[in-house]
Amino acid sequence: MKRLLVAAGGGGDAITAAMVHAALYGPDTPALVLTYAWERLVVDPVPGPRGAADFTGTLTPAPGLTLITPRSAPKAPAGSLLPRLAAQLRPALGLLDPYGGTAGLARQIEAAARWCEADRIDLVDVGGDIVARGDEPTLRSPLGDALALAACAATGIPTTVYVAGPGLDNEVPLPLLRPRLGEPALTLTPEDTDGVLAVFDWHPSEAGAVLVAAARGVRGVCGTRDAPRPLVLDESARQVHRLTGEEALRLNPLARALGPCRSLEAAEEVSREVCGFSEIARERRRAEAAPAVPSPRLPADPGTLLARYGEWERSRRAEGLDYVTTRRITEELALTPVEAAGLHRSLRAQAPPRHVPPLWRLAGA
Template identity: 70%
Template sequence: MENTRRLLVAAGGGGDAITAAMVHAALYGADTPALVLTYAWERLVVDPVPGPRRATDFHGTEAAAPDLVLVTPGTRPVAPAGSLLPRLSGELRPRLGLLDPYGGALGLARQIAAAARWCRADRIDLVDVGGDIVARGDEPTLRSPLGDALAVAACAATGLPTGVYVAGPGLDNEVPPPDLLPRLGEPALTLAAGHTGVVAGVFDWHPSEASALLVAAARGVRGVCGTRDAPQPVHLDARAAAVHRLTLDRVLSLSPLARALAGTGGLAEAEEASRAVCGFSEIERERHRAAALPAAPPARRPDRDPAAVLARFAAWERETLAQGIAYATTRRITEELDLGAGEARRLFAALGDRRAAPLWRLGPATGRPQAGRGVGGGR
């Protein structure tokens, strides 16, 4: 029988699982045994199959108990699906369990209750980065409320005491801070640099932007940061590292979608509830985007000359600074400059003195690399 573990539920996917590991470290200490339940629901650039994955979409999961499937470093997605969860499971200290939403809120509740029994946990900590977990559903910037609201409805259905932790309010750019902050109340705690060590290496490869911003804020980075996922930049200030604790009843009172999802027995039914409350289903949006992708990935182009890449970055940097943006995420730089893996590796090596981990500082810096210098890779 496993020793007692803390049970955390990541409300929205991989980024929330990363945040859950930090919140766990802040609340209980990084070495306290824990299980984080999370969706395998990732961007199309990672997983070209729209919607979340379920256990049958993976090889090599661990059946820890009935209704509880663990993801391990040896787990692999079944092609054509993709997933970063196996790699994440090898880097985070808590173990990772898979949330399968295809049985709706009731199916998720069975999985969470099974995890609580396996952990010998008498309570649940539900963790969200950004705050879309308390969305009303009519916010014009709202993009991905379904997973969070399903997790809320499922935790309520278990009957287990549940605390809801919202970390980094506004960092997901889904609910405007003037609307969001009054819903959250005063912070319960503030993440510090010491809490980020448990995810130190994750952002070298994981594309989550909201959790990267949270890490930067906890490490003291302050300023305006541009992300790829949202049109408006994010302001990193003292409150960006805050963690707010809400009761489950409070979150249910704020979220019409979570209330509408109560008792749902399937994902299609949950999608219908999202359309009724929010006017859209994010899974349907993913289907449309996936259908527009080319049938075969484009042929890999040769890497561009390192000096040309650096010049391209310099031009992009001038335009971005003119917008009042002082920092950028790795994902934004990589995607907006259309960098291949080798190009990105050499560029970021050249920009080493710009690192405000896990972000990149824009603008003049001491020892700034010059075109044609310091970008040649292993020479």
């Protein structure tokens, strides 16, 4: 028997599901995490989620269930970090393919439950957009979470929803989330992060990284990329809230409306009707507007990089930030992988080290 967890969104939720599993059942308890291959354009240049047909090297241990393994690979030009996650996370990883809509996802979850011999589902979300009403002005990506919630409800299998790190995805403001979530059910500890900490050496999930930092005792104000406000790392940032599937469904109008959907295209149209936008359409526009691949350039020397970083760092401190994510540093300074690795080495060598895994402490913080 394996515990069955469903990651409500993309890679960050799969990592969070592994942490919540460790907290609830212990890291060595057998488990399967079902997750989308729906990753940001920095990872996958093709808009929208990837389906089972977009991968090679998967396993099909039962009809309707696709497992991602370290030997799996996305078919070009698509990209995915799921095979690397499969190599590092303790739970096995299964693929959620949303192209059959709510009905198709429900069949996949049912197949996974039979294979796991599981009589219940743990549905895990980092941040809280799984209980979004749809009209929050900062809401950006409600569709995957709502589809997962609708599909779990359609199976009829008892489902518990866990929301970890409320507000950490910067989608639903914390004052709106608190009355919807109630009191926390558990608090993540440093030990719960042991199995995922090394993932953030290469994985870009910012909500996941901030959650791990909070669970490991980091406190202060953290800046993430392209966010409406900085995040406050306090005790609430490492708490996990528990709802029944029925309670979450009552709070999420989009999930309720997605019940009859039998295709991703139909689900996208429902999202337009309920929320006023389609996140897949936004991804298409961003992909079309993305610049051409730049010409190779020689990496900047370490001294120049540190000087650029120092000027940028002073500006971030002036904003009141204590910490920043790896992704914010890399993207705002437009670093190549070689430059990013060199800058990280320089910052780690400083005393005290600036790396507070998986975040970076700004000077003077």
